[in-house]
Amino acid sequence: MVVPTPAPRARPEKIQAVELPVIDLSRRYEAPGLIVAACETHGFFKVINHGVPQEIIAPVEEQSLRFFNKPSSEKLKAGPMNPFGYGSKNIGFNGDIGEVEYLLLGANPNLFDISQRAKNISDDDPAKFSYEVSEYITAVRDLACDILEMMAEGLSLANASAFSEIIRAVDGDSVLRLNYYPRTGCAGDPRSPVLFRNKRREGVSAVGFGEHSDPQMLTVLRSNGVDGLQISLEDGVWIPVPSDPSAFWVNVGDTLQAMTNGRFMSVRHRAVTNPHESRMSMVYFAAPPLHAQIMSPPEMVTPQRPALYRPFTWAEYKSTTYSLRLGDTRLNLFKTA
Ligand SMILES: C=C1C[C@]23C[C@@]1(O)CC[C@H]2[C@@]12CC[C@H](O)[C@@](C)(C(=O)O1)[C@H]2[C@@H]3C(=O)O
Ligand SMILES: O=C(O)CCC(=O)C(=O)O
Ligand SMILES: [Fe+2]
Numbered sequence: 001m002v003v004p005t006p007a008p009r010a011r012p013e014k015i016q017a018v019e020l021p022v023i024d025l026s027r028r029y030e031a032p033g034l035i036v037a038a039c040e041t042h043g044f045f046k047v048i049n050h051g052v053p054q055e056i057i058a059p060v061e062e063q064s065l066r067f068f069n070k071p072s073s074e075k076l077k078a079g080p081m082n083p084f085g086y087g088s089k090n091i092g093f094n095g096d097i098g099e100v101e102y103l104l105l106g107a108n109p110n111l112f113d114i115s116q117r118a119k120n121i122s123d124d125d126p127a128k129f130s131y132e133v134s135e136y137i138t139a140v141r142d143l144a145c146d147i148l149e150m151m152a153e154g155l156s157l158a159n160a161s162a163f164s165e166i167i168r169a170v171d172g173d174s175v176l177r178l179n180y181y182p183r184t185g186c187a188g189d190p191r192s193p194v195l196f197r198n199k200r201r202e203g204v205s206a207v208g209f210g211e212h213s214d215p216q217m218l219t220v221l222r223s224n225g226v227d228g229l230q231i232s233l234e235d236g237v238w239i240p241v242p243s244d245p246s247a248f249w250v251n252v253g254d255t256l257q258a259m260t261n262g263r264f265m266s267v268r269h270r271a272v273t274n275p276h277e278s279r280m281s282m283v284y285f286a287a288p289p290l291h292a293q294i295m296s297p298p299e300m301v302t303p304q305r306p307a308l309y310r311p312f313t314w315a316e317y318k319s320t321t322y323s324l325r326l327g328d329t330r331l332n333l334f335k336t337a
């Protein structure tokens with residue numbers, strides 16, 4: 001007789017409002033120290049006065065929203081997601097699902113994926129859209145590199161470009177992800193993976209993008225003024241991240257955790273939907289080239305703090321990531337002991 005495995009019981013979870021670190025990048029003298037502190041305690045912070053003009057952000061956000069509002073048959077022309085393109089509900093290739101639609105685009109200006117895809121994303125002027133996306137990617141990449149340089153300064157590294165030069169490499173593997181979370185209008189949809197009551201505003205919420213850490217070095221995220229991102233510093237406790245369209249939220253990825261020998265933490269996070277408004281996020285993942293060796297600068301490893309992870313290439317880390325589930329803690333597989 002086959003004994004059915006009981007369905008796993010949902011872990012009780014708690015929502016906890018916490019004040020999150022805010023770094024004013026116009027206060028250049030204090031930013032490096034504050035960024036390092038935020039990366040050690042939260043792996044996450046908001047940047048204001050970041051210098052990315054609204055004129056660069058708005059066209060990409062508007063065109064992307066227009067794309068997500070198209071009928072499914074049109075959107076599918078920008079797919080399948082392999083490895084880039086349009087995807088709906090399926091996240092990765094190992095059975096993860098969420099209440100999310102997305103466009104995953106290669107963000108290396110030298111291997112520019114968007115120029116080929118733009119015609120299936122923007123029908124009014126694909127060349128213009130491709131140009132606008134490339135402007136956005138350049139701006140957020142420069143912002144990511146500035147932040148990485150401030151991190152190196154805050155950590156007193158001899159090489160101030162130790163982190164940023166990897167992201168600036170001509171063959172970098174960075175990615176732009178445009179996520180669209182329809183409002184949870186379809187309560188009772190049997191495909192919704194997790195549904196729970198939203199206590200703050202009566203209604204039902206679903207998990208749009210499940211709990212995970214980002215595998216790359218640094219993530220630079222903005223959303224369209226609708227809340228939904230949450231971070232977790234403690235198992236089962238979720239901290240809501242208020243949306244601020246004038247700012248960017250930045251998080252440490254697994255690769256930077258490894259390069260700082262565990263001093264910075266790659267924060268676990270997720271995105272939830274709400275019954276009132278749809279949400280869109282634009283997420284830039286700053287990644288090394290495939291062949292890059294991920295190892296700590298010498299100052300990060302001391303007799304008191306021996307190497308926590310063995311050296312590995314980004315190609316090795318990426319293929320491990322893609323062989324696992326979204327929520328898996330893949331960096332543990334690279335520990336020295
Ligand atoms: C289930 C998966 C989707 C993902 C690759 C993975 O196997 C595990 C990590 C996922 C993630 C999370 C951050 C980024 O959104 C992403 C593009 C990445 O690099 O790792 C996604 C991957 C994806 O959606 O393909
Ligand atoms: O949409 C969001 O706010 C989070 C998305 C995310 O974590 C991701 O794309 O990796
Ligand atoms: Fe993420």
